[in-house]
Amino acid sequence: MDFNLTEEHLMIRDAARDFAQTELLPGVIERDEKQVFPDELVKKMGELGFLGIMVDPKYGGSGMDTISYVLIMEELSKIDASASVIVSVNNSLVCYGIEKYGNEEQKQKYLTKLATGEYLGAFCLSEPEAGSDATSQRTTAIDMGDHYLLNGTKNWITNGGRSDVYLVIAQTDREKGHRGINAFIVEKGMPGFDIGPKEDKLGIRGSDTHTLQFNDVKVPKENRIGEDGFGFKFAMKTLSGGRIGIASQALGIASGAYELALKYSKERKAFGTEICNHQAIAFKLADMATEIEAARLLVMRSAYDKDQGNNYDMSSAMAKLYASKVAMEQTVEAVQIHGGNGFVKEYHVERLMRDAKITQIYEGTSEIQKIVISRGVLRD
Numbered sequence: 469m470d471f472n473l474t475e476e477h478l479m480i481r482d483a484a485r486d487f488a489q490t491e492l493l494p495g496v497i498e499r500d501e502k503q504v505f506p507d508e509l510v511k512k513m514g515e516l517g518f519l520g521i522m523v524d525p526k527y528g529g530s531g532m533d534t535i536s537y538v539l540i541m542e543e544l545s546k547i548d549a550s551a552s553v554i555v556s557v558n559n560s561l562v563c564y565g566i567e568k569y570g571n572e573e574q575k576q577k578y579l580t581k582l583a584t585g586e587y588l589g590a591f592c593l594s595e596p597e598a599g600s601d602a603t604s605q606r607t608t609a610i611d612m613g614d615h616y617l618l619n620g621t622k623n624w625i626t627n628g629g630r631s632d633v634y635l636v637i638a639q640t641d642r643e644k645g646h647r648g649i650n651a652f653i654v655e656k657g658m659p660g661f662d663i664g665p666k667e668d669k670l671g672i673r674g675s676d677t678h679t680l681q682f683n684d685v686k687v688p689k690e691n692r693i694g695e696d697g698f699g700f701k702f703a704m705k706t707l708s709g710g711r712i713g714i715a716s717q718a719l720g721i722a723s724g725a726y727e728l729a730l731k732y733s734k735e736r737k738a739f740g741t742e743i744c745n746h747q748a749i750a751f752k753l754a755d756m757a758t759e760i761e762a763a764r765l766l767v768m769r770s771a772y773d774k775d776q777g778n779n780y781d782m783s784s785a786m787a788k789l790y791a792s793k794v795a796m797e798q799t800v801e802a803v804q805i806h807g808g809n810g811f812v813k814e815y816h817v818e819r820l821m822r823d824a825k826i827t828q829i830y831e832g833t834s835e836i837q838k839i840v841i842s843r844g845v846l847r848d
């Protein structure tokens with residue numbers, strides 16, 4: 469067992485750290501306040517290879533491993549979790565979904581553009597009546613011979629207004645239950661595909677979240693991913709890897725808040741000394757450092773499992789469950805260490821605290837992660 473990062477991993481982490489400090493940090497408060505999607509920054513992240521981190525270079529990707537992915541995600545998330553969720557969805561849901569389960573034509577047509585950042589992608593599973601219970605899909609895709617007719621509503625879709633390619637999960641045969649669900653590649657601009665207004669959110673306000681409407685959208689047969697009825701498995705398998713991305717986002721939010729709190733505690737004086745010299749504050753820092761390191765080990769373990777070809781359903785659920793809890797709890801502590809300054813925007817920790825909450829909700833709530841973990845535990 470080797471806990472050291474390789475030279476290459478260290479270089480990748482430093483490159484992401486440098487990008488986050490020089491490019492993401494300026495303007496992050498304003499983007500959050502005004503809900504501005506970082507178009508230019510997304511373009512730059514594409515040029516750096518951050519939008520197709522694990523994709524095979526033959527499809528335009530960076531050909532890196534999952535460890536590299538989580539290192540990049542942690543560094544971006546320390547500064548701007550809105551930017552990192554764009555990266556996470558494009559990489560672990562859209563690119564991975566097409567690379568792993570799509571056919572060669574789909575890879576040539578879509579993946580090559582998604583991996584370079586020419587296209588952006590969205591993953592569309594959630595519906596007004598089907599969130600945690602993803603088997604209750606109301607969106608239908610009826611087989612019409614040479615195409616499918618898509619009808620329904622998807623909500624909460626990240627990159628919803630900005631994407632070119634949408635992976636849409638829909639029910640083809642209701643009698644077959646979840647075995648009658650399919651996944652489709654839908655392009656922006658297909659007739660009958662409408663994008664609703666942007667959500668006004670508590671956190672990750674720079675990300676782009678929309679409801680999508682499909683009214684008699686004709687989706688070509690060749691845009692179905694995998695065999696007929698593969699859609700639910702496709703969604704579950706893809707989300708399993710997605711959880712590694714969100715776990716590393718949570719880790720980054722927590723460690724970003726911790727670094728700010730540590731620095732502040734060494735500068736701010738109260739009762740004649742820096743506040744870090746008060747044991748109550750020093751113990752908070754000790755708890756933060758310990759829990760963040762534990763979260764990092766779980767995140768790395770799940771990335772390792774994926775890279776080794778091990779099953780990572782359990783380890784990714786554990787990583788997401790724990791890292792998101794640490795992110796929520798420790799960003800609250802970071803605000804506390806900042807006192808009144810923690811409550812205003814310019815010190816960044818209030819934003820990180822608001823951003824932390826979503827990591828306990830999307831790509832499976834914490835309750836759903838516990839269902840996944842307990843099933844695994846009881847099966848063993």
Ligand SMILES: Cc1cc2nc3c(=O)[nH]c(=O)nc-3n(C[C@H](O)[C@H](O)[C@H](O)COP(=O)(O)OP(=O)(O)OC[C@H]3O[C@@H](n4cnc5c(N)ncnc54)[C@H](O)[C@@H]3O)c2cc1C
Binds near residue numbers: 625
């Ligand atoms: C900002 C944002 C971005 C998102 N991005 C995307 C995206 O890109 N694509 C996408 O498809 N979806 C996306 N989502 C949707 C997200 O994945 C869902 O919100 C989430 O899965 C929860 O579903 P729900 O909101 O319907 O809550 P519900 O399923 O209604 O759950 C409500 C509460 O009940 C609990 N609960 C439900 N079932 C059980 C159970 N069996 N046991 C115990 N507790 C249970 C939940 O944990 C939760 O606490 C996003 C959501 C947000 C807010």
